[in-house]
């Protein structure tokens with residue numbers, strides 16, 4: 055092992071109540087909302103297909119012109135309670151809102167910058183309304199914060215000169231001040247989701263990122279931070295120079311999932327953040343430009359994450375007025391419909407320790423010990439293979455919802471077929487397994 059002064063604060067999975075709740079949540083709503091939500095990927099009549107939150111770069115817009123968008127930010131249709139009830143109906147147990155994205159615009163009234171909501175036509179404390187509404191709906195609130203800041207004069211991608219080093223020292227102080235300010239302003243917040251920490255400037259500041267994690271966790275005991283906050287002594291990110299995870303959960307899965315058969319990911323807590331279009335985090339006016347994931351596609355990702363002991367954070371991008379698009383409202387409703395019947399297989403679930411099969415995913419409820427099969431691909435044979443450890447056998451299999459008991463065919467001491475009634479299955483479904491000790495194996 056390489057000796058590190060600025061590696062992880064601890065090893066293994068946190069078992070405190072705050073982290074256990076994070077783990078039980080399993081399904082969250084990501085919300086990207088900022089100045090980029092106003093133009094929505096269209097500038098001077100031209101549509102830019104790249105991610106809408108990068109429009110400044112993709113359309114070559116001057117900093118002055120872009121920053122002028124703050125004078126148009128007036129989300130008069132924003133209603134925190136409506137947003138929270140849509141998330142509640144979808145079945146999201148936590149939410150993560152962008153407080154400041156790479157553009158540097160702050161959704162909260164910050165003492166440390168003029169580039170914030172206070173200097174827009176919108177005069178209410180939007181973030182307080184947001185945090186209060188979601189908290190009252192019983193949804194845990196997390197805040198996204200981009201270290202990368204295109205607006206701030208002291209931001210440096212890499213530190214080449216002494217001027218750069220001095221500027222970045224000021225930038226580090228600014229960053230720390232803003233983060234402490236967020237925790238003080240919004241005491242309900244459960245955690246911070248860091249982004250924009252891939253540049254050399256941050257890799258050269260592993261010590262600072264370590265001390266920042268310590269400081270923030272002292273300010274807010276139980277605080278949860280993602281792996282993107284940290285760099286170690288040698289500039290390694292997410293995992294230190296010994297391969298150990300830094301931060302409380304691995305958050306490198308951005309618009310991608312691990313291989314469904316990869317059991318190594320179960321060693322740490324982790325989360326996949328996902329867009330509904332191929333690559334749009336902020337609101338984009340034209341979703342027809344790329345593939346839009348449908349509800350069953352998204353449910354399969356949620357099921358896969360749970361089956362491998364990870365969380366699924368699904369992104370929504372409201373427009374500049376604070377309104378979600380019709381496709382997002384429909385998908386939220388459809389996911390919520392499915393969760394009404396099947397959420398027992400998701401909430402409080404974890405890796406079941408069973409061999410992945412082609413028909414779908416196993417999950418295990420950590421409290422009840424019940425094992426679930428979440429089926430997406432019904433085989434032509436209508437036989438769902440289950441391979442159990444020698445000492446276990448299935449005593450019962452029931453469809454969740456309708457409750458129907460399914461026939462079992464045990465044709466090998468550790469293999470069983472769960473037999474599906476031969477009919478058409480047009481929606482993913484869940485089977486609850488009851489397992490018992492296998493006497494024969496004595």
Ligand SMILES: C[C@@H]1N[C@@H](c2nc3ccccc3[nH]2)[C@H](O)[C@@H]1O
Nearest residue numbers: 086105107155249250308327335
């Ligand atoms: C969680 C996601 N991370 C941001 C992001 N910035 C990037 C810069 C370069 C390559 C990929 C990126 N993803 C996206 O804008 C979104 O906020």
